Amino acid sequence: MAEITLERVSKQFADGATAVREATFTVHDGERFILVGPSGCGKSTLLNLIVGLEEPTGGEIRLDGRSLRGVDPKDRDMAMVFQSYALYPHLSVGENLAFPLKLAGLPAPEIAARVAETARLLVITDLLGRKPANLSGGQRQRVAMGRAIVRRPKVFLLDEPLSNLDAQLRTLMRAELIRLQQRLGTTTLYVTHDQTEAMTLGDRVAIMRGGAIEQIGTPRELYHRPANLFVAGFIGAPAMNFLPGRLTADRLVLPMAELPLDSAQRARIGGANGPVIVGLRPEQLELPSSDRAAVFDCTVDLVEWLGAEVFVHLDLGPSTLALPPALAQLTADRPRPIARLDPAAAVTAGQRLSLTFELSALHLFHPDTGARLPERA
Ligand SMILES: Nc1ncnc2c1ncn2[C@@H]1O[C@H](COP(=O)(O)OP(=O)(O)OP(=O)(O)O)[C@@H](O)[C@H]1O
Ligand SMILES: [Mg+2]
Known part of the structure; x- marks a missing residue:
């Protein structure tokens, strides 16, 4: 003992x-x-x-x-x-x-x-x-x-x-x-x-x-x-993607998509209306399949092929959302989000790409303190 x-x-x-x-x-x-x-x-x-x-x-x-x-x-x-x-x-x-x-x-x-x-x-x-x-x-x-x-x-x-x-x-x-x-x-x-x-x-x-x-x-x-x-960015490889977001009474606005939230979802998320930091793991981004998921378009910036998987660096285009201070620091050394895809996806740099994710895959963090907001969306 x-x-x-x-x-x-x-x-x-x-x-x-x-x-x-x-x-x-x-x-x-x-x-x-x-x-x-x-x-x-x-x-x-x-x-x-x-x-x-x-x-x-x-x-x-x-x-x-x-x-x-x-x-x-x-x-x-x-x-x-x-x-x-x-x-x-x-x-x-x-x-x-x-x-x-x-x-x-x-x-x-x-x-x-x-x-x-x-x-x-x-x-x-x-x-x-x-x-x-x-x-x-x-x-x-x-x-x-x-x-x-x-x-x-x-x-x-x-x-x-x-x-x-x-x-x-x-x-x-x-x-x-x-x-x-x-x-x-x-x-x-x-x-x-x-x-x-x-x-x-x-x-x-x-x-x-x-x-x-x-x-x-x-x-x-x-x-x-x-x-x-900090924990979100430390655990997982490639690291979790962080994006600026904005919560309103009935939606979550991301640089590449606007997601409607019903009142139960909005209540679970907690936090005030306004800026929020959104975390999305590279492995939660997928090629479009399920129709429940949010779909968005982006441009492929760079492709890292590793045999069993492929890391695709994404250009989401210009965003109107301001970077909260806690996020500006974090994203300084990894400016582009990454998707971890099946290598069968035959993706090449410069092409347009549609990707999806589930609302439930998002992690939300306070824009100033970086603390997790109570629940997943
Ligand atoms: N004997 C010491 N006197 C003064 N400062 C020390 C002493 N030992 C460690 N420190 C300081 O305490 C902090 C923690 O050091 P520590 O060696 O525990 O870090 P660590 O997490 O093991 O780092 P690493 O991964 O590089 O081994 C550092 O800022 C270090 O400079
Ligand atoms: Mg040590």
């Missing part, structure tokens, strides 16, 4: 920078909990606070209800894996695995048994005699995991453990990590800046920005009901 609870945990460094602001959440026993966010948002600091490499300047961290305040890192029964792996170069793989157990004073036969078992689990038995320098990146990553597992800790803390690997190996190791964690059932906190890694690995995911947690949820919750523009 290992449940970690954070209550309004903050960290302000001596130079005044606040790296973590009032983080509050519980990681349940056996859960894979992911911290994700852009560089510098405080992910590593939060992990260091939990493992005890840093002390919080505010709030409380508990392990199974017991406060960790003042508890030495080595007495927390947690094992951390760093991005750099931090293996001892002069020790063999076997000696690297045995090291934490020797430090803990375990008897030699017990150490030998655990090293053998861990090596078997990670399929590195053949490597036990080698030095880290003579291993591939993926093998080193496995040894680093092994050194954490061999201690049989209550909690694993992993800080970007796959980021030194190439894309193919990363995908492979991701699946291995899930299998391994499921087998061991150890409570795991995992840090990454990669939303795909977060979505695939996480039972639940916490999205951080500027030291604050923006939203915590299952990958599905984050995808379907992002709490604000």
Whole structure:
């Protein structure tokens, strides 16, 4: 049993920078909990606070209800894996695995048994005699995991453990990590800046920005009901399209279409009449089929063909709708909406194209705060 609870945990460094602001959440026993966010948002600091490499300047961290305040890192029964792996170069793989157990004073036969078992689990038995320098990146990553597992800790803390690997190996190791964690059932906190890694690995995911947690949820919750523009733009690839919109008493005006709203729909959406930010995922745009959907015409600006799918960049033409401030910032680096279509669609740059979407696919956000409006249309 290992449940970690954070209550309004903050960290302000001596130079005044606040790296973590009032983080509050519980990681349940056996859960894979992911911290994700852009560089510098405080992910590593939060992990260091939990493992005890840093002390919080505010709030409380508990392990199974017991406060960790003042508890030495080595007495927390947690094992951390760093991005750099931090293996001892002069020790063999076997000696690297045995090291934490020797430090803990375990008897030699017990150490030998655990090293053998861990090596078997990670399929590195053949490597036990080698030095880290003579291993591939993926093998080193496995040894680093092994050194954490061999201690049989209550909690694993992993800080970007796959980021030194190439894309193919990363995908492979991701699946291995899930299998391994499921087998061991150890409570795991995992840090990454990669939303795909977060979505695939996480039972639940916490999205951080500027030291604050923006939203915590299952990958599905984050995808379907992002709490604000930041989360909406962070989760999903290609990223959600954002468009200026305007709500009236009975319609939603978009740059490329006007959608009538019945009174029930209008009431569900909430928000005042006036500007609104509309989010529409690239995968929710389709070639015309169902007659319930909104249809609009656009010009194809650019086509990215990827074999299994095609990303079509769209020119919606001039819009009379003003860009709300929260949106102007967001769309600066991706000016054109993208549709993710079936490659059979044989679309070429410069052509006119009709596309559709369902009203229910739209996400609506407050034009100033970026907060989600209560309901989907
Ligand atoms: N020891 C320190 N002293 C002062 N400021 C620090 C210290 N460690 C981190 N910071 C600052 O705290 C903020 C959060 O840093 P942190 O390393 O936790 O970010 P991160 O989310 O892990 O980023 P990355 O994805 O780049 O690893 C940054 O602004 C960083 O400069
Ligand atoms: Mg970091």
